[in-house]
Amino acid sequence: METLSAEVPLPAEGLLGWSWLLIALPLAGAAVLLLGGRRTDRWGHLLGTATVAGAFLLAVLCTVQLADVEGRSVDVDLFTFISTGELDVRAGLLYDPLSAVFVLLITGVGSLIHVYSIGYMAHDPARRRFFAYLNLFVAAMLLLVLGNSFVALYVGWEGVGLASYLLIAFWYTRPAAATAAKKAFIMNRVGDVGLALAIFVMFAQLGTTSYAGVFGSVGTLAGGTLTAIGLLLLLGACGKSGQFPLQAWLPDAMEGPTPVSALIHAATMVTAGVYLIARSAPIYDETPTARTVVLAVGAVTLLIGAIAGCAFDDIKKVLAYSTVSQIGYMFLAVGLGPAGYVAGLAHLLTHGFFKAGLFLGAGSVMHAMDDSVDMRRFGGLWKKLPVTFATFGLGYLALIGFPFLSGFYTKDAIIEAALDRDDVWGWVLGGVAVLGAGLTAFYMTRLMLMTFFGRARWEPGVHPHESPSVMTVPMVVLSLGSIGAGFLLVKAFPLSDWLEPVFGEHEAEHVVAPLTVGLVVTAVMLVGVLAAWLFVGRREVPDTAPVRVSPVTRAARNALYADTINESLVMRPGQWLTRALVWVDNRGVDGAVNGLAAGLGGSSSRLGRTQTGFVRTYALSMLGGAVLVAGALLAVTSG
Amino acid sequence: MTLTYYLVLAAILFTIGAVGVLVRRNAIVVFMCIELMLNSVNLTLVTFARATGTVDGQIMAFFVMVVAAAEVVVGLAIIMSIYRTRRSASVDDANLLKY
Numbered sequence: 180m181e182t183l184s185a186e187v188p189l190p191a192e193g194l195l196g197w198s199w200l201l202i203a204l205p206l207a208g209a210a211v212l213l214l215g216g217r218r219t220d221r222w223g224h225l226l227g228t229a230t231v232a233g234a235f236l237l238a239v240l241c242t243v244q245l246a247d248v249e250g251r252s253v254d255v256d257l258f259t260f261i262s263t264g265e266l267d268v269r270a271g272l273l274y275d276p277l278s279a280v281f282v283l284l285i286t287g288v289g290s291l292i293h294v295y296s297i298g299y300m301a302h303d304p305a306r307r308r309f310f311a312y313l314n315l316f317v318a319a320m321l322l323l324v325l326g327n328s329f330v331a332l333y334v335g336w337e338g339v340g341l342a343s344y345l346l347i348a349f350w351y352t353r354p355a356a357a358t359a360a361k362k363a364f365i366m367n368r369v370g371d372v373g374l375a376l377a378i379f380v381m382f383a384q385l386g387t388t389s390y391a392g393v394f395g396s397v398g399t400l401a402g403g404t405l406t407a408i409g410l411l412l413l414l415g416a417c418g419k420s421g422q423f424p425l426q427a428w429l430p431d432a433m434e435g436p437t438p439v440s441a442l443i444h445a446a447t448m449v450t451a452g453v454y455l456i457a458r459s460a461p462i463y464d465e466t467p468t469a470r471t472v473v474l475a476v477g478a479v480t481l482l483i484g485a486i487a488g489c490a491f492d493d494i495k496k497v498l499a500y501s502t503v504s505q506i507g508y509m510f511l512a513v514g515l516g517p518a519g520y521v522a523g524l525a526h527l528l529t530h531g532f533f534k535a536g537l538f539l540g541a542g543s544v545m546h547a548m549d550d551s552v553d554m555r556r557f558g559g560l561w562k563k564l565p566v567t568f569a570t571f572g573l574g575y576l577a578l579i580g581f582p583f584l585s586g587f588y589t590k591d592a593i594i595e596a597a598l599d600r601d602d603v604w605g606w607v608l609g610g611v612a613v614l615g616a617g618l619t620a621f622y623m624t625r626l627m628l629m630t631f632f633g634r635a636r637w638e639p640g641v642h643p644h645e646s647p648s649v650m651t652v653p654m655v656v657l658s659l660g661s662i663g664a665g666f667l668l669v670k671a672f673p674l675s676d677w678l679e680p681v682f683g684e685h686e687a688e689h690v691v692a693p694l695t696v697g698l699v700v701t702a703v704m705l706v707g708v709l710a711a712w713l714f715v716g717r718r719e720v721p722d723t724a725p726v727r728v729s730p731v732t733r734a735a736r737n738a739l740y741a742d743t744i745n746e747s748l749v750m751r752p753g754q755w756l757t758r759a760l761v762w763v764d765n766r767g768v769d770g771a772v773n774g775l776a777a778g779l780g781g782s783s784s785r786l787g788r789t790q791t792g793f794v795r796t797y798a799l800s801m802l803g804g805a806v807l808v809a810g811a812l813l814a815v816t817s818g
Numbered sequence: 819m820t821l822t823y824y825l826v827l828a829a830i831l832f833t834i835g836a837v838g839v840l841v842r843r844n845a846i847v848v849f850m851c852i853e854l855m856l857n858s859v860n861l862t863l864v865t866f867a868r869a870t871g872t873v874d875g876q877i878m879a880f881f882v883m884v885v886a887a888a889e890v891v892v893g894l895a896i897i898m899s900i901y902r903t904r905r906s907a908s909v910d911d912a913n914l915l916k917y
Contacts, residue, residue, distance in 0.1 A: 792913030794848070795840045802836055 188252035188273060188391070194237075194244050195253050198274050201237055201282060202325065204230045206318035212311035220307050224300070227310030228293040231317050235286035242279045251276050251680045254327055254391075261330070265386060273327035273390060277681045280524065280674070281324035281454060284531050288446045289317050291653035295539050296438040298649035299546065309349060309436065316342035320447055324454055328389040329378045332455070336374060336419065339448045340367045346443060347435040359431040366428040370418015374455075377411035380404065394461040405462060409469025412459055413476065420452030420506050423480040427741040429503055430487075433495040437542030440495060445502045445538050446531040453509045453527055457520055460682060470514055474604075477510030478611045483739055485618035489625065490735035492724055493552045494541050497626050498534070500738070501578065504615060505530050511608060512593040515600065520682045521675040522592035525668045529585035532660030533577040539654045540571030544630060546650070547643040554626065555722055559635035563643040566651045568631050570658035575627050577661035579620040580704050582697070585665030590616060591697050592669060601690045613703050620707025628716045636722055824865040831858035845897045845907045849890075856886050 191198065208230035212223045219226070245251055252275035260270035272278075293313060300306040319338025326332045348360030381388055384404055385396050397405070416422065421429030432444050443449070456463065456473060463470045484504025491497050505526070512523025545552060547564055561568040577585040594616075597608040637643070645651070668674045675685070724736075734740065831854055838851030860879045867875025901907050 790916040792916030794909045794912070798839050802840070 188254040188275065189248065189250065191253040191255040191272075191274065195241055195248070195274055196255060198237075198241050198255055198272055198325070199257060201234050201241070201286070202272075202318050202321045204234045204237075204318075205314040205321070209311045209314035209318060212307055212314065217307075223307035224293075224297050224310050227314050228290065228297065230314055231286060231293050232290045234317070234321070235283075235290045238279075238282045238286045241274065242283060245274060245276070245279055266382065268328060268330045268388060270331060271327040271389075272325040272331075274325065275681055276678050277454075277458065277524075278324045280528060280677070282321060284528055285317060285320050285324065285447050288531055288535050288657070289313075289442060291656055292438045292442040292446075292535065292539070295441075295542070295650050295653040296436075298647045299438055299542055300436065303436075305349070309346075312342055312345045312349070313438075313442070316346065316443060316448070320451070323451055327391070329381060329393065330388045332458075333374060333378060336415070336451065337371065339443070339451065340364065340371065340419070343367070343432070343443050343448055346439040347432045349436055349439065350434075353434070356434040359428075359434040363428040363432045366425050367418050370415045370425055373411040373414025373418070375415075377408050377415065380408050380411065390458070397461050397465055400465075402466065405466040406468045409459075409463055409466045410472060412455060412462070413469060413473055416452030416455045416510075417476060418452075419455075420449050420510070421480075421503050422452065422476050422506065422510055423483055424741075424744075426480060426483065426503050427738070427745055430491075430496045430499040430738065433493070433499050437495065437538055437545060440499070441535045441538030441542070444499065445534040449502060449506055450509065450527050450531070453506065453513055453523060456510070456513045457524060457682075460517075460520060464516065470516060473510055473514030474608065475514075477507045477512070477514050478608055479507070480504070481507030481511060481615045482611060482618075483507075483741070485615050485622065486735050487738040488622040489618060490732055492554050492629075494544065494554050494557070494626060494630060495538070495552050497554075497622060498537055498541060501537075501619065501622065502530075502534055504619065505534065505578075508590065508593055508612065508615065511612060512596060515596050515608075517682060517685045518599055518687060519593065519596040521678055521685070522589065522596045524678065525665075525674045526586075526589035526593055528668060528674070529577065529589045529660075529664045532657055532664050533574040533585055536570060536574040536654055536657030536661055537578065539650070539657065540567050540574060543567040543646040543650055543654065544571075546646050548637070549641050551638065551641070554629040555720060555724065556636050556638050557630045558633045558637070558720065559631070560643055561631040564631075564645050566645055567654065570651070570654040571631070572627070573658040573661045575623050577665070579623050579708070580616055580700060582701055583666065585661050585663070587697075587701075588665035588669040591693065591700055594700060595687070595689060595691070595693055595696050598691050598696065599687055599689060605690070613700055616700050617703040617707040620704040621711045624708045624711035625715045628711060629720055632716065633720055636720065821865055821869055824861060828858040828861040828865070831855075831861065843908045843910050845900070845909050848909055849893055849897065852893075853886065853890075856882055 208227050212219055212227060215223070245253065252273070255272040255274060257270045257272065259267070261268040293310070296306075296309065296313065300309050303309065316339060319335050319342055321335070323332055323335025323339060326335060344360050344364045347363055348357050350356045351360075378388055381393055384400055385393055387393060387396075400408075418425045429444060429449065433440050435444070463473070481504050484500045484502070484507055488497050488500035488504060491500065509523040509527050509530070512519035512526060515522075541552075543564065544557065544560060544567060547560070547567075548557065551557075573584070577587075580586040580590045590612075594609055594612045597612055598605050600608070728736075737743065835851045835853075835855035835858060838854065839848050842848050842851065860882050863875040863879045863882070865875075867873060867879075897907060900912055904911055
């Protein structure tokens with residue numbers, strides 16, 4: 180493997196110099212829709228879709244041109260963002276192979292989901308506001324992946340957090356949605372503090388925050404500082420990507436409209452953590468400790484997500500835990516270092532296709548079932564929703580890693596990379612990943628069986644119908660991605676070649692033959708499918724969830740008590756602390772001030788009583804005073 | 819000649835004046851009691867002037883009379899104006915100046 184070069188990228192020329200338009204287009208769309216108000220209601224959704232589709236076309240052209248640039252990396256210098264004292268932050272974009280794949284994913288899947296939303300939100304009176312927020316999200320996300328410094332990334336990072344909050348709480352009159360949005364925002368803040376601190380440390384130690392500057396002088400930093408930066412960046416990544424221990428907000432975020440779940444909470448925003456760690460590869464290359472923690476976080480989250488996914492009856496929550504688990508795979512991959520970056524990013528891209536497709540399918544099912552999400556009241560839908568069933572089924576097969584579909588190639592690549600470590604931990608991580616594949620097959624098969632097969636357990640009065648073509652076409656396109664993306668990215672046009680300028684060349688030395696890995700993973704996957712058929716498929720599914728269940732099931736239904744742990748470790752002590760502080764403030768601080776004021780007021784009103792207004796009282800006091808003075812004089816002179 | 823008689827008489831007059839100021843309600847009587855106290859002081863002044871053989875005390879007594887005359891003018895005017903507004907010359911009725 181050759182060392183990563185941190186040379187300054189070439190200045191942008193031609194079309195690439197206009198790549199700031201990628202961000203400006205959706206941002207302008209959001210501004211027009213938000214400022215234009217009701218006047219834009221009639222064509223707002225079309226404008227919103229057009230800006231993102233335009234950005235996608237521009238991204239394709241830019242990427243084609245980028246392929247011809249030497250070093251495949253250009254810098255687009257825009258303006259001075261912050262200049263104060265020694266801090267000088269230039270706002271600029273870095274268009275390199277890594278950002279290019281993210282830009283294509285964001286604008287590509289984003290355009291499809293915008294088209295889908297035209298149909299999905301057709302009857303919502305606030306559709307214009309929805310498209311405005313979606314455009315805002317796309318703009319912020321593009322800034323996140325295109326910025327050429329950690330500060331630019333941070334601006335985008337907070338922007339997507341804001342858009343995520345606004346969209347989870349889109350139906351803000353529902354208390355559950357408002358609460359979920361707050362939860363997502365607050366848990367993200369915890370991670371954001373980590374990212375902000377990492378940037379502060381970089382500036383304090385290196386005096387720069389640009390990628391070129393930071394990565395160029397990583398070698399001059401002490402080991403402890405590097406580990407601190409690595410761990411703080413990881414904290415930020417965990418918050419945004421719903422990784423352990425900050426995973427609890429992501430499933431709750433499903434309170435937002437389904438296209439939001441598909442775009443933000445499955446395909447793009449939650450993968451920002453993976454982008455951050457992949458982008459910071461030169462830092463993690465120097466700090467094995469932080470990299471090991473990334474691995475551990477990935478492995479733990481992978482299992483937590485998969486186990487919790489097995490127990491929920493809410494179709495979107497199962498998919499959400501699946502997302503948590505799949506991002507765990509990506510963290511595991513990027514935690515493996517040079518061997519895993521490409522595998523993790525390939526899985527990120529294919530996951531973006533099939534998970535977005537699955538969410539759009541779930542949205543189509545909800546559309547048909549009067550917005551119900553309870554899989555126990557679905558069943559037998561394959562006949563009523565043929566297109567949804569076909570596209571959802573392809574996404575399902577891609578996710579569980581059915582041979583020759585997307586997930587098969589990219590998930591196997593991660594497991595191979597884990598085993599290639601050739602030590603005990605390699606086997607442990609590989610084992611965890613294989614076990615996760617089995618669990619994935621189990622919960623996704625359970626979802627398929629409960630939703631599309633078996634007896635129809637519909638609520639009375641529900642008449643399922645296929646969605647309009649404006650919704651099914653994006654699903655079909657994404658399902659094509661579910662079929663072919665893995666083959667294209669791993670075999671036909673290897674992503675490793677395209678990303679080589681960023682991560683360097685890596686020749687894998689396989690410990691276990693890829694064929695063996697493929698066979699083992701496929702076998703475990705089939706065991707998972709079979710288990711799901713044994714537990715769910717051949718039995719009658721009860722309309723309500725059984726109450727008497729084993730402790731394991733109860734733990735999984737509670738998502739392994741993540742909320743309980745958060746509440747008892749963080750929330751309650753925090754509440755106690757605030758209550759104690761309020762008490763001290765009321766009784767101690769306020770008490771002292773109020774007591775002093777009351778004492779002064781009381782004594783002055785008592786003294787005031789001596790002022791009676793009667794002349795003789797004053798005369799008596801004057802006389803008394805005069806007698807006292809005369810007495811004192813006598814005592815002094817005669818004594 | 820002994821001073822004691824004059825001084826005792828002045829003390830008695832001053833005490834009568836002071837008690838009168840403290841216990842009487844009629845503003846005119848209170849006013850006259852004040853005059854009584856001033857004149858007891860005048861008596862003391864001329865007594866000591868006579869005893870020491872100087873005129874300082876007598877001059878001081880003239881000053882006191884002049885000031886007392888001026889005070890009578892102002893004081894009676896105030897009492898008249900209070901009487902006109904309150905239809906009363908009792909000093910207890912003019913008790914607004916308090917807390």
